[in-house]
Amino acid sequence: MTRAGWIRLLVIVAMIGAVELACRLNFIDHRVLIPPSKMATALVAMLASGQLNDDIVRTLGVITIATTLSVVFGFALGLVIHALPRLRAALDPFFATYYAVPVFIFYPVMIAIFGLSLIPIVLMGVATAIVAMIIATLNGLDRIPRVLTKVARVHRMGRLATALQLQLPAAAPHLFTGVKLSVSYAFIAVIAAEFILAPAGLGRAIANAYADFDNRRMYALMLFVLVIATVVNAGLHALDLRWAKRRGTRPS
Amino acid sequence: MRGDVHAQFAGVTRVYPGAGGHTPVHALGPIDVALHKGEFFAVVGPSGCGKSTFLEVLAGLQQPTAGTVTFEGHAVVGEVPDGVGVVFQEDASFPWLTVWDNVAFGLRRRGTAPSEVRRQVDDALAFMGLRNFAKAYPSQLSGGMRQRVCIARTLVLQPRLILLDEPFGALDAQTRLLMGDEVLRLWRTTGATVLLITHALDEAAMLADRVGAMSARPGRFIEIIETGWPRERDSTIVAEPTFGEITGRLWERLRGESLKALGHADLPPAALAAE
Numbered sequence: 001m002t003r004a005g006w007i008r009l010l011v012i013v014a015m016i017g018a019v020e021l022a023c024r025l026n027f028i029d030h031r032v033l034i035p036p037s038k039m040a041t042a043l044v045a046m047l048a049s050g051q052l053n054d055d056i057v058r059t060l061g062v063i064t065i066a067t068t069l070s071v072v073f074g075f076a077l078g079l080v081i082h083a084l085p086r087l088r089a090a091l092d093p094f095f096a097t098y099y100a101v102p103v104f105i106f107y108p109v110m111i112a113i114f115g116l117s118l119i120p121i122v123l124m125g126v127a128t129a130i131v132a133m134i135i136a137t138l139n140g141l142d143r144i145p146r147v148l149t150k151v152a153r154v155h156r157m158g159r160l161a162t163a164l165q166l167q168l169p170a171a172a173p174h175l176f177t178g179v180k181l182s183v184s185y186a187f188i189a190v191i192a193a194e195f196i197l198a199p200a201g202l203g204r205a206i207a208n209a210y211a212d213f214d215n216r217r218m219y220a221l222m223l224f225v226l227v228i229a230t231v232v233n234a235g236l237h238a239l240d241l242r243w244a245k246r247r248g249t250r251p252s
Numbered sequence: 253m254r255g256d257v258h259a260q261f262a263g264v265t266r267v268y269p270g271a272g273g274h275t276p277v278h279a280l281g282p283i284d285v286a287l288h289k290g291e292f293f294a295v296v297g298p299s300g301c302g303k304s305t306f307l308e309v310l311a312g313l314q315q316p317t318a319g320t321v322t323f324e325g326h327a328v329v330g331e332v333p334d335g336v337g338v339v340f341q342e343d344a345s346f347p348w349l350t351v352w353d354n355v356a357f358g359l360r361r362r363g364t365a366p367s368e369v370r371r372q373v374d375d376a377l378a379f380m381g382l383r384n385f386a387k388a389y390p391s392q393l394s395g396g397m398r399q400r401v402c403i404a405r406t407l408v409l410q411p412r413l414i415l416l417d418e419p420f421g422a423l424d425a426q427t428r429l430l431m432g433d434e435v436l437r438l439w440r441t442t443g444a445t446v447l448l449i450t451h452a453l454d455e456a457a458m459l460a461d462r463v464g465a466m467s468a469r470p471g472r473f474i475e476i477i478e479t480g481w482p483r484e485r486d487s488t489i490v491a492e493p494t495f496g497e498i499t500g501r502l503w504e505r506l507r508g509e510s511l512k513a514l515g516h517a518d519l520p521p522a523a524l525a526a527e
Binding site: 156161166172243249 | 311312313331332336337338340342343344346347348357358361389390391392
């Protein structure tokens with residue numbers, strides 16, 4: 001691990017230690033926050049009992065579906081929009097302000113149309129994540145060096161071969177940024193949507209524990225979500241770092 | 253003694269159509285010139301005079317507005333002819349591939365047998381002094397070495413006409429001299445015809461058998477100078493008096509054109525001297 005990595009780890013451990021101490025010494029009321037060690041113990045017990053399995057499978061499944069749809073359709077829409085400059089000019093202001101609009105306000109509409117099923121949650125995930133992928137695709141396509149088009153012609157490459165063998169790899173770092181953002185946004189949107197839209201899932205389980213004043217369960221679930229989000233993002237960051245190192249660029 | 257005509261421009265002009273109400277830009281020509289088999293021909297001229305357009309028309313990357321371009325007796329129309337390799341000024345190496353895979357790219361696209369790919373790529377890397385960097389990625393190399401990767405990628409396809417579009421433009425002066433030696437060695441070994449586009453008069457004077465001095469836009473050849481260098485030559489010729497004479501003569505022809513390109517054509521000589 002790098003020196004910066006060790007410092008990062010030390011800061012996290014120190015912060016957890018400080019919270020643990022504050023809880024144990026009753027500086028923080030146990031009805032507000034329980035010690036991190038108790039959160040971890042409760043989480044291990046819950047995972048061992050298997051009582052979370054259905055919720056985990058459901059939530060991670062929905063996140064995977066929402067991310068996949070966002071990446072696939074976001075990439076496809078990005079290609080189409082890039083090929084149509086007038087459409088792009090019309091949509092650019094919309095993209096620039098998209099994340100200033102809380103798309104969550106549309107959840108009553110989603111429930112009215114689709115009911116309390118998986119569909120509105122998936123759609124919330126997609127609605128939050130897809131624009132990040134579209135923007136990343138546009139950025140990636142904009143930054144393909146023009147000389148590569150000439151190289152393709154020198155090698156007598158057709159449009160498909162040029163796209164697959166030169167343009168796609170050239171745009172890959174930006175596309176991967178889109179994938180990373182899509183995962184994060186879909187994660188946030190799905191967990192949040194489950195709070196209000198779902199009969200089950202990790203978000204619903206946290207909401208139920210909160211309503212029941214079951215702090216042990218609530219914090220254990222929150223810890224689980226944090227760990228999963230951190231592990232997934234760290235994995236993607238490590239991949240990004242590896243590819244960026246090869247290309248001599250900085251990870252996005 | 254000159255060989256057979258390898259590539260020929262006959263009455264070639266290139267006019268870029270005016271887009272969005274702008275007037276059309278007459279970039280090149282009319283050009284009438286022949287490149288002979290196995291010769292090293294360089295083109296120099298002021299910025300924006302149409303040097304790169306000249307190369308791209310010959311490469312088939314641009315269509316002439318009028319006139320014809322032929323390579324080995326066949327008209328160049330709309331696509332890069334077989335046997336033509338191009339090295340661009342911009343870094344055109346593929347950052348996602350190793351040096352070895354960069355060089356193998358064209359051979360693999362041609363469907364060359366893997367054993368043959370291996371042999372030819374290894375040879376090209378050895379020739380360009382890149383053998384120890386086969387597994388490196390372009391980002392791990394200097395600008396000069398990345399350009400050598402691009403030259404190796406072109407060389408491995410055994411082109412009969414090599415077009416170099418300011419390939420050393422982004423390199424420092426010393427590296428450019430050394431790269432010039434590499435190109436001369438490549439030219440001698442392959443026997444290919446080489447067209448070099450450059451803004452550096454000394455580079456053109458050192459490398460070429462003939463140097464075409466191009467006017468400000470629209471680019472036309474105002475003089476084609478024979479350098480008279482022997483085929484066996486390297487960068488040490490820059491110390492010879494003839495080298496100074498050639499570059500001096502080129503500058504004499506191009507100074508006025510360069511001033512025109514800068515928009516100083518109407519200034520009196522005294523004002524020009526003061527600048």
